[in-house]
Structure formats: C-alpha cells, structure tokens
Amino acid sequence: MPFISKIQRQTDYSRFPSSHPIVIDNGGSYFRIGWAGEANPRVIFRNIVQRPRHKITGETVTIVGDHDLALLKYFDCTRSGPRSAFDSNVVYQFEIMEYILDFGFNRLGADGSQIDHPVLITECACNPVQSRSKMAELLFESYGVPSVAFGVDAAFSYKYNQQRGICDKDGLAVCSGFSTSHVIPFVNGEPVYEACCRTNVGGYHVTDYLKQLLSLKYPNHISRLTWEKVEDLKMEHCYIAPDYASEVRLFQKGAKEAEEKTRCWQLPWTPSPALEPPSEEEIARKAALKEKQGQRLREMAEAKRSSKINELENESKKLEFLLLQLRHVPENEVRSFLSKTGYVSKQEIESAFTKTTQSLRKYKGELENEEKADLSAAEKYTLINIPDNMLTPEQVKEKKRQLFLKTTSEGRQRAKQKRFEEDLERERQNKQDEEKRLENPELYLGQLRAKHRDLSEKVEQRKRLKTNGGHSNGNNVSGGVGRGERLNAAQRERMRLLTTAAFDRGKGEDTFGYKDEDWQLYKLMSKDTEDDDEGPDEDEAELARVSSRLRDIDPTFVSRSEAGPSETSHLRPLTKEDFQILLGVERFRCPEIIFNPNLIGIDQAGLDEMAGVSIRRLPAVCQSLDERMTNSILMMGGNCLFPGMADRLEAGIRMIRPCGTPIRVMGASDPILDAWRGAAAYAAAMQFPQQTFSKVDYYEKGEDWLRQYQLRYTY
The missing domain is CATH 3.90.640.10 (ATPase, substrate binding domain, subdomain 4)
Known part of the structure; x- marks a missing residue:
C-alpha cells in the first residue's frame, strides 16, 4: 500500500546498533518517533489515517498524518474520512494503529517489517491492560521487536523538567492534552496513580x-x-x-x-464593479436591437398571416366549387355525391363556407365590412320583439337563436368600445407623462419610481390581507389564527347563512325545500358581496402601466416579479465587512x-x-x-x-x-515535546534495559504480568 506524505524518509537507520532504543510518543494529536538520546524526534505527523480511492484507477492509497490538499482532488474521499486510533486518549483501533506504526517505522528508515531495536512507547495514565496487551502483541508479533517498555507521557515530561530544575520532586503534573486532561501527583519523583484525576475535555x-x-x-x-x-x-x-x-x-x-x-x-x-449608467451609444444600440427584433417578429407575423390567407382562400374556393356542382346534381344522386366529398348535407357545406369566409375577412383586416355585416345581420332579428304565444315551435326556437346572437354581438361591441376607451386614456396619460419627462427627466424618473414602489407595496399588502381575511398585526404579517379569520367577507356571509338555516331547521323535522322561499338562500349565497375587488384591479392595472413606462425610459429597471429570489435578497451590494469573521x-x-x-x-x-x-x-x-x-x-x-x-x-x-x-x-520548557525528550533521555540511560520486558517474557508470563508492569522513573 503506497503512502502519500510530504515527510522525507530518514537515511541513517542502519548506522544505529540493534541495542539502540527507538522512542515513540504516541499522543492523541501527534505521533513522534526518534532515537534515544537525541534532542528532537526525527518524524512528527498527525495521528490520523485516511484511505481514499483514486477516481480513475480505483487504487486505494493510505494517507497518514498531514496530506496535500492539491493532491486529494484526484481521490474520492467521501467514503473515507480521517480516522484516529484513539478514544479519549486510549488506543482501541489497532488496525489504524498498525498503519500509523508502519508509516512511522518507514519514515524512520526501516527497510522491512522487522524492527530489531528496543521500543519505548508512551501511553496515558492508568491505561487499560487490554489496550497495553494489544499494543505489546502488535509490536512483538507484527514487527518482531525484541523488548518493549511503556511509560506515561506526563511523567516523562515532569521528570525532564525536574532534571532541568524547573519543578521539584514533590509536586503536581497538570497535563491538558488533545482529548483529555490529567492531574498526576508526584512524591519523591514517582507518580502516585492512585491519586490522579482525569477529565474528558481537551x-x-x-x-x-x-x-x-x-x-x-x-x-x-x-x-x-x-x-x-x-x-x-x-x-x-x-x-x-x-x-x-x-x-x-x-x-x-x-x-x-x-x-x-x-x-x-x-x-x-473582490469588490463588485461599480454600476455605471449606460451611455448614449449603449442606449442607441439597445434601441436598434429592439427595433430589429420587432421588425423580425412583424415579418414572421406577416408571413404567417399571408400563409393563412392563402390557405383560407383555397378552402373557400373549394367549398364554393362544391356548392356550384351541387346545384347541377340530380336530387336522387345528392347523397352519393356528398359521400365522396366527406360532408353529410348541403347545410354543412354552406356553414363551412360561411365560417371560412368570415375567417378570411378577419385575416384580411376588413373590420368595417365585418361591422357592417353585423349591423345588417342585426336587422334580421325580426322575431325578438314578437311574443312567444304568437309563434310556432320552430319560430320560438329561431327566436332563441336570434336572441343569443344579438346578445353576443352587443357584448362584443361593448368590450371593443371599452378597450378603445382604455387605449385612448392610456395614450392621454402617456402623453402627459412624456411632457413631464421632457420638462425634468430626473424628477420625473424619481416620482415614477416612488409611485411604482408605493403601488407594489399596496398590491402586495392587499394580497396578504385577502389571503388572511383582512387581518394583520401591524407589522404586515398575517395575524389570523382561526379558519374564520382566513375567510373573506363573502365566504363568512355564506357560512352565516348556512349556519342560520341549519339552526332553524334543526329544531324539528327537516323540511327545508318544501317552500319556495327556502331556495332564496342560494340566491343570497351567490351574490358577490365584495365591493372592493375593483380596487385591486385598478391598482394592478396602474402598476402594470407604470412598470411598462419604466421599462421604456430606464434600461436598468427590473420589477420585483421579474427579479429572482437571489436578486431581491441581495439588493445591497456585498462589501468588505460581509467577508469578515470577528x-x-x-x-x-x-x-x-x-x-x-x-x-x-x-x-x-x-x-x-x-x-x-x-x-x-x-x-x-x-x-x-x-x-x-x-x-x-x-x-x-x-x-x-x-x-x-x-x-x-x-x-x-x-x-x-x-x-x-x-x-x-x-x-514546562516545551509543553509539546518535553514528553518525547524525557522518554528519549530515559531510554538512553544504562539502566533502561532493566525496565523493559522481552518477547520471551511476554510469551511466558502473558497478560497478567502486563497488568502488574509499572515503569519506575527514578533509578
């Protein structure tokens, strides 16, 4: 398994004799390894392991300690995050610990998996015997270490500072590390583990x-x-x-x-570029582009209209030719002739011809002729003013048809007249607005923007009130809590009528509907009691007119309906203070x-x-x-x-x-490295081999002997 790391591999491993100990400070945050008697460890790295896969080849690599972020972009790290072998300063994941030891020995310069040097490794105070036993088993059986010694990192640091005259033989060692904090008393230079105290905060x-x-x-x-x-x-x-x-x-x-x-x-x-008003050339360019696009749309519409006129003319000629042929067909051969044309009767052909002619006249723009045709058709409504008792059943049916046609025509004329009046009023207002704009463009634009803002707020407020039944709490936030407060006036009136009718009829036998006046209830319910609906329509129409006017004279204008949520939420440009963490x-x-x-x-x-x-x-x-x-x-x-x-x-x-x-x-003189330095000085002493236990002792005495094992820090 390849390792990915920026730590250089040592080259002088073979210079040290096999009796020279290797010192390991196995901390919860950092792993430090080096040779006994030296001032500083040779290799230091984070005590974590990550094993991602390459995105292309699928090869699994082992990343121990610090890694290069630029290199990790080629690996899939979603399923394999950094993992530690520790749980509250106690080693419990020994498969991860094996990766770390492999990497540590490899960077120290060991060529193979066999380590023929004694090892002094640190542990936490009162380390469980199961963790110590697994660590001894890993060192003896996986690496072939001849002898091992375990010592507490805080004790080594205290002894190192004691030798330098910083602390006394009797005192307290306060060690606050990565995941735990310990307080260990020292009496005559030896730790008293029975009195130590630990907290899982670091x-x-x-x-x-x-x-x-x-x-x-x-x-x-x-x-x-x-x-x-x-x-x-x-x-x-x-x-x-x-x-x-x-x-x-x-x-x-x-x-x-x-x-x-x-x-x-x-x-x-990076500061956002300042928004400068568009220049005259830019405005002219946009106007020319808009005119070009409009001309293109007009040409497309004209081409489509010409194609439709040709199609209707052909269809009209075809139907006219069929009617002409039908006049010369004998009466007994009419049915067979119609079966070939696809029509059922002569009336169907005449109706299709009339519709085609009207559509053709409409596409040609013959509106005056169409109006005259409508007026001439109105003169044919001869049965409307005649009472029904003076007409035959067929004439009554024809009277209803004429009445429907007349009503539809009059409604169409009224709608057309209303649109015409609205167009005239709009042109008049636009003319007045243009005169105001020419007098003072800046003042006019400011007033128009203020009017647009007021109308927008008014329309939105009215929509909220309509949604919440006309109730608000003063902050433009709906205050209704019950269903009745969310209903409008018409809905509340209908509920009142239904409740009253049910209450009156529920006293005895249900006889609702026996009398004609009972059905007047539905007429009352169908009445539109909201008189303020015209207000929102007028405001929305005026808002649409103002928005259209702003689009014409201000190229930078964007209405709220056109702006997305991201644009409306960042009306204020981001400044340098928005990217500061205090x-x-x-x-x-x-x-x-x-x-x-x-x-x-x-x-x-x-x-x-x-x-x-x-x-x-x-x-x-x-x-x-x-x-x-x-x-x-x-x-x-x-x-x-x-x-x-x-x-x-x-x-x-x-x-x-x-x-x-x-x-x-x-x-301490160096709170970080004093533990390793104290262990290195302890392992360099001549009495150190007497404090270790060998592989033979481990196989003979087993785990029970490890339970009683305790390193003495004072020779």
Missing part, C-alpha cells in the same frame, strides 16, 4: 466548540471554517480569561476595551471549557478542581506534603500554551486551598 473540544460558535455566527461562511483553519484561529487568538464573568460583562457593555480585544479574520473578497467573546469562551466543562454539557470537574481532588486523594502518609505539592505545579500539554493559563490555574487552586498555602504554577 484541545479537541475547544476547537470543536469554536467551530460550532463561528458556524452559528456566520452561516454563510461555513465552507471556509474548516477544522484546520479553526485550529489555527484557536492557537492564534484564544486566551484564558482571569475572571470569566467580568470578561463577559465587559463584552456585553460593548466598551472600547472589548473592541480592542476583538480580532478580525478577513476572508478573500472573534470577540469566542476568544475566551471556548478555552473556558477546560475550567468549566458544563458549558458544553460535560458534567465533570475543571482543571483547578482536579488539582484539589488529586491532593485529597493522596494516601495518609503523604498528607503532610500538601504545601509542597502546591508549591510545584507543572503545566504541560498543548492547552497550556493559552495566554493566561498559569494565572487562572493559580487563582482557581488558591480558592480551594487554605489561606496562606504557598502556590507556584510554572509551565
């Missing part, structure tokens, strides 16, 4: 909490808030507040000091979970309380060392790099210890 939870807060605060930039970037923001800007409550009040007041403590992360942003109260709120895990729902003690718990857990013979324990408190781990950590820890411990107790908190 740097992982701080980063995750910061990512959640920023995602809620800036939902539009969630894609930018990657885990790696939030981790960088945490390490660069977060700090521990000396007094969390007072710091929160400071930001609540919005004082100047709070503004000074706020940090800004500017996202990449870190204010989040700077100290996220690291505060180390001292108050309740902020994220973890019901455990904070770091300062853990120190007091560990001191109280000391055996009776060590109770006299209370003052000496608090006089040497060493901080280690990545979270100890937060500014203000030592002062806050000292203040917290001082609150739970008796008055006058000496308290001294100091930080």
Whole structure:
C-alpha cells in the first residue's frame, strides 16, 4: 500500500546498533518517533489515517498524518474520512494503529517489517491492560521487536523538567492534552496513580466548540471554517480569561476595551464593479436591437398571416366549387355525391363556407365590412320583439337563436368600445407623462419610481390581507389564527347563512325545500358581496402601466416579479465587512471549557478542581506534603500554551486551598515535546534495559504480568 506524505524518509537507520532504543510518543494529536538520546524526534505527523480511492484507477492509497490538499482532488474521499486510533486518549483501533506504526517505522528508515531495536512507547495514565496487551502483541508479533517498555507521557515530561530544575520532586503534573486532561501527583519523583484525576475535555473540544460558535455566527461562511483553519484561529487568538464573568460583562457593555480585544479574520473578497449608467451609444444600440427584433417578429407575423390567407382562400374556393356542382346534381344522386366529398348535407357545406369566409375577412383586416355585416345581420332579428304565444315551435326556437346572437354581438361591441376607451386614456396619460419627462427627466424618473414602489407595496399588502381575511398585526404579517379569520367577507356571509338555516331547521323535522322561499338562500349565497375587488384591479392595472413606462425610459429597471429570489435578497451590494469573521467573546469562551466543562454539557470537574481532588486523594502518609505539592505545579500539554493559563490555574487552586498555602504554577520548557525528550533521555540511560520486558517474557508470563508492569522513573 503506497503512502502519500510530504515527510522525507530518514537515511541513517542502519548506522544505529540493534541495542539502540527507538522512542515513540504516541499522543492523541501527534505521533513522534526518534532515537534515544537525541534532542528532537526525527518524524512528527498527525495521528490520523485516511484511505481514499483514486477516481480513475480505483487504487486505494493510505494517507497518514498531514496530506496535500492539491493532491486529494484526484481521490474520492467521501467514503473515507480521517480516522484516529484513539478514544479519549486510549488506543482501541489497532488496525489504524498498525498503519500509523508502519508509516512511522518507514519514515524512520526501516527497510522491512522487522524492527530489531528496543521500543519505548508512551501511553496515558492508568491505561487499560487490554489496550497495553494489544499494543505489546502488535509490536512483538507484527514487527518482531525484541523488548518493549511503556511509560506515561506526563511523567516523562515532569521528570525532564525536574532534571532541568524547573519543578521539584514533590509536586503536581497538570497535563491538558488533545482529548483529555490529567492531574498526576508526584512524591519523591514517582507518580502516585492512585491519586490522579482525569477529565474528558481537551484541545479537541475547544476547537470543536469554536467551530460550532463561528458556524452559528456566520452561516454563510461555513465552507471556509474548516477544522484546520479553526485550529489555527484557536492557537492564534484564544486566551484564558482571569475572571470569566467580568470578561463577559465587559463584552456585553460593548466598551472600547472589548473592541480592542476583538480580532478580525478577513476572508478573500473582490469588490463588485461599480454600476455605471449606460451611455448614449449603449442606449442607441439597445434601441436598434429592439427595433430589429420587432421588425423580425412583424415579418414572421406577416408571413404567417399571408400563409393563412392563402390557405383560407383555397378552402373557400373549394367549398364554393362544391356548392356550384351541387346545384347541377340530380336530387336522387345528392347523397352519393356528398359521400365522396366527406360532408353529410348541403347545410354543412354552406356553414363551412360561411365560417371560412368570415375567417378570411378577419385575416384580411376588413373590420368595417365585418361591422357592417353585423349591423345588417342585426336587422334580421325580426322575431325578438314578437311574443312567444304568437309563434310556432320552430319560430320560438329561431327566436332563441336570434336572441343569443344579438346578445353576443352587443357584448362584443361593448368590450371593443371599452378597450378603445382604455387605449385612448392610456395614450392621454402617456402623453402627459412624456411632457413631464421632457420638462425634468430626473424628477420625473424619481416620482415614477416612488409611485411604482408605493403601488407594489399596496398590491402586495392587499394580497396578504385577502389571503388572511383582512387581518394583520401591524407589522404586515398575517395575524389570523382561526379558519374564520382566513375567510373573506363573502365566504363568512355564506357560512352565516348556512349556519342560520341549519339552526332553524334543526329544531324539528327537516323540511327545508318544501317552500319556495327556502331556495332564496342560494340566491343570497351567490351574490358577490365584495365591493372592493375593483380596487385591486385598478391598482394592478396602474402598476402594470407604470412598470411598462419604466421599462421604456430606464434600461436598468427590473420589477420585483421579474427579479429572482437571489436578486431581491441581495439588493445591497456585498462589501468588505460581509467577508469578515470577528472573534470577540469566542476568544475566551471556548478555552473556558477546560475550567468549566458544563458549558458544553460535560458534567465533570475543571482543571483547578482536579488539582484539589488529586491532593485529597493522596494516601495518609503523604498528607503532610500538601504545601509542597502546591508549591510545584507543572503545566504541560498543548492547552497550556493559552495566554493566561498559569494565572487562572493559580487563582482557581488558591480558592480551594487554605489561606496562606504557598502556590507556584510554572509551565514546562516545551509543553509539546518535553514528553518525547524525557522518554528519549530515559531510554538512553544504562539502566533502561532493566525496565523493559522481552518477547520471551511476554510469551511466558502473558497478560497478567502486563497488568502488574509499572515503569519506575527514578533509578
């Protein structure tokens, strides 16, 4: 399985004798491996594994630790995300741990799978024997390691700083790592595991909490808030507040000091180009293009009209020729002649000829002749004014037909007259508007835009009121909660009538419909009681006219109905401030979970309380060392790099210890690498082989012996 990594492979592996130990600091965040006696580890990488597949070849590759984002675009990472072998600082996924060890030994320079060097590997305090046994089995059987030693990383770091004179033999080791935090008491240079205390809160939870807060605060930039970037923001800007409550009040007041403590992360942003009004050449070009498109549409319409006229003329000539032939056909041969033409009777041919002639006259634009034809046809309505008792049944039927034709013709004439009057009124208004525009174009355009805005709001408000039954709560938001409030006036009137009728008839036997006046109820229900329907129609018509006028004189105008949701939601152009992420109260709120895990729902003690718990857990013979324990408190781990950590820890411990107790908190020389350096110095000592157990011991004594195994840190 190929590895993808930017870490260079070491070349001096063969120079070290087989008795030279390999030191591994197996942390929850980073994996560090190197040789005993050296100042720094040779290989450092993230303790995670990812195994994606190539999008083309389908080959599975193993990515251990940091990876190149530019290279991952060729792989499918949707089904295989970064995975860790740890669960709360305890190794439980040993198939992932095997990938990590393979990569670590490979980058250290080992040629094969056999490692002939003793191995010193770190573990967490009070590591379960099952995890230690599986790790020993993996090292012995998969890599052939001759001997193995297990030690606690916090103990190695404390001993390393003790040798440098930073801390005393008796003291507390406060280790806040990636996923857990430990407090381990030391008596005479040896850890007292019976009194240690642990909380499942670490740097992982701080980063995750910061990512959640920023995602809620800036939902539009969630894609930018990657885990790696939030981790960088945490390490660069977060700090521990000396007094969390007072710091929160400071930001609540919005004082100047709070503004000074706020940090800004500017996202990449490109200013949008300024919208300049179109030039005269651009307006002329658009007008010419519009005229060209209109001319093309007119030509297409004219061609379609000519084709239709030719088609109707041919059809008319064909029907006229059939009628001419039908006059010379004998009476007994009419049926056989009609069967060949496809028509049933002579009346059907005459009706088709009349319709074709009327359609042809319409397409030719002979409107005056058509009106004259209608007027001449109106003179034929001779039966309309004659009573029915003076007519035969056939004449009554013809009278109904004439009445229908006359009513339809009059309705058509009224509609045509109304359209004509509306066109005249529209032309008159357009003429007045044009005169106003020529007098003061800017003032006219502003007034027209204001009128369009007012009409749009009025129409939308009326639609909302109509939808919600005429009720609103003052904020233009519907306030109706019951079905009756969502009904309009006509619907409420119908419901009232039906309810009244049902109540009156429900007292006894249901006799509704026996009397003629009962059916008057439906006439009342069918009445249109809404008198305000003309208002919205007039407003909508006026809005359409204003919108059309704005389109003609303003090329940049876009109505709300034409604009999409994305355009209407971004009426204000995006500025530089829209691409800024401000870190204010989040700077100290996220690291505060180390001292108050309740902020994220973890019901455990904070770091300062853990120190007091560990001191109280000391055996009776060590109770006299209370003052000496608090006089040497060493901080280690990545979270100890937060500014203000030592002062806050000292203040917290001082609150739970008796008055006058000496308290001294100091930080490790290097909170990150001191664990590996202490282990490397321990493995380089001559007494180290006596602290290891070999493969033979493992096979002979088994897991029970590993349960009793404990490394001594003082020779």
